[in-house]
Structures are given as structure tokens and as C-alpha cells.
Amino acid sequence: MTSTGTTDTDTTSAGTPPSQVPLVDYLVLGDDPHLLASECTACGARYFDRRNACASCFATEFTKVRIASEGTVRAFTIVAFAAPGVPVPFVSAVIDCDGTSVRGNLINVEPDPDHVHTGMRVRLTTYLLGTDDAGTEAIGFGFEPVEN
Amino acid sequence: MSASDEIWILGIHMTKFGKHFDKDLVDLGSEAILGALADAGVTMADIGILAAGNLMGSGGIGQQLQKQVGQTGIPVYNVSNACATGATALRTAIMAVKAGEVDMGLAVGVEKLAGAGLLGGGGSKKSDDNTWEPKGRYGAVASTDGRIGTDTMPGVFAQVGMEYLHNHAYGGAEFELFARISQKNHSHSTLNPLAAYTKEMSLEQIMGDIMIAYPNTRPMCSANCDGASAAVVVNGEKLKTLSLEQQRRAIKISASVLTTDPYQEACQVLPDVNTLTRNAAKQAYEQAGIGPDDLDLVELHDCFATAELVHYDNLMLCDEGGAVDFFESGAPWRDGRLPVNVSGGLQSKGHPISATGIANIWEVCQHVRGEGGPRQIEGAKVGLAHVIGLGSACGIHVLEKSAA
Ligand SMILES: [Zn+2]
Numbered sequence: 001m002t003s004t005g006t007t008d009t010d011t012t013s014a015g016t017p018p019s020q021v022p023l024v025d026y027l028v029l030g031d032d033p034h035l036l037a038s039e040c041t042a043c044g045a046r047y048f049d050r051r052n053a054c055a056s057c058f059a060t061e062f063t064k065v066r067i068a069s070e071g072t073v074r075a076f077t078i079v080a081f082a083a084p085g086v087p088v089p090f091v092s093a094v095i096d097c098d099g100t101s102v103r104g105n106l107i108n109v110e111p112d113p114d115h116v117h118t119g120m121r122v123r124l125t126t127y128l129l130g131t132d133d134a135g136t137e138a139i140g141f142g143f144e145p146v147e148n
Numbered sequence: 149m150s151a152s153d154e155i156w157i158l159g160i161h162m163t164k165f166g167k168h169f170d171k172d173l174v175d176l177g178s179e180a181i182l183g184a185l186a187d188a189g190v191t192m193a194d195i196g197i198l199a200a201g202n203l204m205g206s207g208g209i210g211q212q213l214q215k216q217v218g219q220t221g222i223p224v225y226n227v228s229n230a231c232a233t234g235a236t237a238l239r240t241a242i243m244a245v246k247a248g249e250v251d252m253g254l255a256v257g258v259e260k261l262a263g264a265g266l267l268g269g270g271g272s273k274k275s276d277d278n279t280w281e282p283k284g285r286y287g288a289v290a291s292t293d294g295r296i297g298t299d300t301m302p303g304v305f306a307q308v309g310m311e312y313l314h315n316h317a318y319g320g321a322e323f324e325l326f327a328r329i330s331q332k333n334h335s336h337s338t339l340n341p342l343a344a345y346t347k348e349m350s351l352e353q354i355m356g357d358i359m360i361a362y363p364n365t366r367p368m369c370s371a372n373c374d375g376a377s378a379a380v381v382v383n384g385e386k387l388k389t390l391s392l393e394q395q396r397r398a399i400k401i402s403a404s405v406l407t408t409d410p411y412q413e414a415c416q417v418l419p420d421v422n423t424l425t426r427n428a429a430k431q432a433y434e435q436a437g438i439g440p441d442d443l444d445l446v447e448l449h450d451c452f453a454t455a456e457l458v459h460y461d462n463l464m465l466c467d468e469g470g471a472v473d474f475f476e477s478g479a480p481w482r483d484g485r486l487p488v489n490v491s492g493g494l495q496s497k498g499h500p501i502s503a504t505g506i507a508n509i510w511e512v513c514q515h516v517r518g519e520g521g522p523r524q525i526e527g528a529k530v531g532l533a534h535v536i537g538l539g540s541a542c543g544i545h546v547l548e549k550s551a552a
Pocket residue numbers: 040041042043044045054055056057058059
């Protein structure tokens with residue numbers, strides 16, 4: 001499913017970087033991390049999940065398109081109370097990335113209304129989420145403020 | 149429209165919302181059904197169809213209720229449609245009556261939620277073996293809730309409200325604005341003995357309470373609680389054969405609409421609760437042959453303070469983009485131009501999910517019948533009840549005073 005080299009578990013030799021998997025399959029890792037959407041070839045609607053057909057026009061052909069890695073926060077909330085095991089507080093947001101709406105956390109910013117506001121410019125960034133028993137790293141993504 | 153095309157509410161009932169530790173789903177549902185039948189002046193022998201709504205139970209609630217209130221062999225439709233479940237049950241009964249299959253139908257919605265905690269959050273699941281394994285439609289190797297935005301209802305609806313303010317370039321104090329909407333509903337609740345919470349709350353209390361998902365603090369969120377509601381519907385032809393008193397108290401359903409969300413660019417990223425509500429409202433006004441200006445009161449789905457604001461606009465109670473001005477004018481207060489949520493709304497009345505849809509209708513019925521007691525909106529003749537369930541489904545009913 002992913003091309004992140006999960007077959008080679010012998011990563012202990014010096015100099016070999018640990019293998020990585022993205023948190024979700026629409027996050028592309030590497031030197032230039034970005035998000036990849038499925039775009040309906042008929043109407044241009046974009047989706048991040050596995051598709052059976054297009055919810056907008058019912059067509060079944062999709063191509064992969066790269067999503068702009070910078071965008072504007074259109075909506076946010078600062079979640080202070082979440083399900084067990086979810087660290088709080090965190091900032092959940094909807095980011096307008098050049099016309100495509102993306103859901104993600106705002107990170108590398110103080111999670112309070114003095115530091116987060118709609119209209120702020122943010123860019124995609126990745127972080128280490130955890131390492132499993134095989135030494136494979138899971139990489140998550142979020143959006144951080146763009147300094148003016 | 150001939151009399152047989154008209155649909156009327158003959159009887160309707162809601163239980164007290166709150167903690168009912170000594171009652172189970174069947175007790176609460178039965179109480180609502182027996183209350184609605186008594187209010188209608190009929191028995192289970194008159195009922196041709198039962199539509200029963202419940203979301204969090206084990207299934208088959210309709211048959212469980214029949215076994216207590218009357219097994220007459222009629223068809224039962226068990227329905228589930230998120231927070232629009234109660235409205236969906238009513239709509240199911242209405243469709244059966246409208247189709248001419250039966251002349252009288254019964255709808256019930258019941259839920260036990262007291263102490264249920266936060267709804268919608270997934271939490272992280274540890275896999276059996278400790279290696280990353282992509283799962284689900286996003287190929288996720290770990291729970292995405294809290295890592296890629298939030299799945300919790302307070303957080304989702306917080307973003308809905310914040311997006312509205314962003315889209316309309318609001319420059320004021322957003323937290324305080326939403327808290328004042330909540331203050332209105334808590335104030336209204338003091339006149340409603342069936343509400344789960346009936347305490348006036350100051351702005352300072354609301355803003356100083358526990359933050360759940362900014363800008364929604366705890367009193368700005370709908371209260372998880374237990375409750376049930378039920379309604380008997382009848383067609384116009386059958387109604388004419390009933391007593392004058394039944395005809396006088398019957399309430400005309402001049403619109404009954406259910407919609408889902410049509411595809412919009414961002415609707416699979418942040419649920420779009422606006423388009424389907426606006427679509428339902430348009431259809432409802434057209435069916436009823438009225439406009440928003442003709443309404444005397446509205447019960448809308450204020451599952452969170454941030455949601456109430458956007459629905460002023462979606463239900464066209466104000467000009468497009470004018471929800472803040474509408475609120476600031478004082479219009480939605482009970483002494484305002486168009487009272488909204490005089491029951492106290494979901495934030496204080498409570499939100500036993502499947503009971504909410506019919507309970508909102510019950511509230512409107514009390515007023516158009518002139519039976520609203522201390523919280524009666526004087527001279528109310530027509531009102532609108534709205535619910536929305538994430539996913540999404542939106543139910544709107546317009547209720548009118550009987551001419552008889
Ligand atoms: Zn398409």
C-alpha cells in the first residue's frame with residue numbers, strides 16, 4: 001500500500017535511516033512532504049479518503065493531485081476536552097489551501113485565542129508521532145504559522 | 149388541497165428531560181406514547197403505524213414499546229438518523245398517513261444519555277501487535293481524532309460558528325457573542341419545568357465555566373440527558389369525524405421536510421450544516437405558503453451556542469450574513485420580534501438525541517394551542533421546529549393553529 005520499505009526490518013546498521021510510514025495514506029513523505037488528494041476527472045471534486053465514486057457527479061475516475069502546502073485558516077476550535085487518550089489542548093482547524101479545504105491541527109503555536117485566529121497564514125509541516133516495535137516511525141502532519 | 153391531504157397532530161407529549169435513573173428506555177418511551185394517546189383522545193386500537201426512533205440503544209425499540217403499550221399487529225418502523233431521529237420518526241408516520249395506507253399514525257423518540265459524556269470522539273486504539281498498520285478509508289496507522297482535527301461534536305460545531313464569523317468579517321468579541329446566545333437560552337429555561345436545567349446563568353458564569361472546545365464552554369453545549377417524546381398524526385378527513393374538542397386542539401402540520409447535505413467543496417472536511425438546513429427551510433416555507441416573517445416562534449437545533457447563530461441565517465430569520473445583527477437586535481429573546489428557543493433550547497432543556505425532534509415540535513404546539521402556561525408567546529399562531537443530525541440530516545416542521 002505504501003512505498004516506505006516495510007520489508008526491511010534490519011535497520012540497525014549505522015547510517016541507515018529508520019523506515020517511515022505516514023499517519024494517513026494521503027500524506028506523502030520524503031524531502032518535500034505534501035498532501036495528495038484524489039481528484040474526480042469529470043468534475044474536479046477532491047477527496048482524501050478511498051473512493052468508490054464521486055459524491056458530486058457520480059463519476060468513477062480519479063487522478064492524484066498535489067495539494068498546496070500553504071493556506072489560510074478558515075475555521076478553528078481549541079479542544080480542551082477530548083476522548084480518553086487524546087492530549088489536550090489542541091487546535092483543530094479547516095485550512096483553505098488554494099481552494100481545497102483541508103482538515104488538520106495547528107501546531108508550533110500557543111493553543112489559545114490570542115495566538116490563533118481565522119485568516120492566519122499557515123503551512124504544512126510534519127512531526128514524529130511514534131515508533132513501533134519494528135523501529136518504524138509514524139509521521140504525522142499539522143499546519144504551523146507562516147511568519148510574515 | 150383536499151382534507152385527506154392535510155396532516156394534523158392530534159396529540160403530542162414529552163417527558164421531563166433530565167436524569168431518570170429509575171426508568172429505562174421502555175419506561176420513558178411508554179410514558180411519551182401514553183401521554184400522546186391521551187392528549188389525542190385515542191388508543192392504540194386507532195393507530196395504523198408506529199415509527200420509533202432510538203440511537204444509542206440495542207435496536208427494535210418500537211416492538212419493545214408495543215409490548216408495554218399495546219400489541220395490535222401494526223407495522224413498526226425503527227428509525228435512526230443521528231440527532232434528526234425524532235423528526236425522521238414523525239416524518240415516517242406522516243408519509244404513511246399521506247400515502248393513504250393508514251389514517252392515523254404514531255411516532256416516538258426516546259433516549260437515555262445521562263452521564264454519557266462526550267459524544268463523537270473516537271479515542272486512540274492500540275493495535276494488538278505493536279506495529280503500524282494502515283486501516284480504514286484514510287489508511288491511518290493511528291487514531292486521527294485529535295491528530296487531524298477533532299471528531300468531537302463541541303469542536304465540530306465550534307468550527308461551524310467560527311467559520312460563519314470569518315466568512316462575514318466579524319470584528320467583535322466572538323467568545324462573548326456566543327456566550328450571550330447561551331445566556332438567552334438559559335434565561336428562557338427558567339420558565340420550562342420540563343427542562344433538564346432551569347437556572348438563569350450570568351455571562352460571567354457561562355464564560356468562566358469549564359472550556360470544552362473554544363469558544364464553547366460547558367453551559368454552551370447541549371446537555372446529555374434522558375427523555376422521550378411522541379406524537380399522534382391524523383389526516384384531515386379522519387379528523388372531521390372526531391369530536392369538536394379534538395378538532396379544536398389539533399395542530400396543522402403545514403410543512404414536513406427532511407433533507408441531507410448536497411455535495412459542497414468542503415463538506416467532507418468539515419460537515420456543512422448550512423446548505424441542507426437552508427434547503428429544508430426553503431422547501432418548508434414553500435409547502436406552508438408562508439415566509440419567515442409569518443413565524444411567531446422558532447425552536448431550532450442549538451446543540452451548541454455556535455450552532456444557534458448560523459441557523460438564524462440558514463432558516464432565513466435574518467438577511468443573508470445578518471445573524472449577528474439579528475441576535476444583537478434582541479429579536480430571538482422571548483420578548484423580541486421572533487422568539488427563538490423559548491423552551492431553553494438544547495443547551496438547558498437537554499438533548500436526549502432521538503427525543504429532541506418531537507420535543508421541539510411539542511414546544512411549538514404548546515404555544516399555537518395557547519397552552520404554553522407562564523412561557524406562552526401571546527397570540528402565537530404559527531411556529532417552526534428544526535433539528536439537524538450530523539452526517540447529515542435536517543428535519544423542519546411548520547405547525548399552525550387549528551382554524552376550528
Ligand atoms: Zn465528480
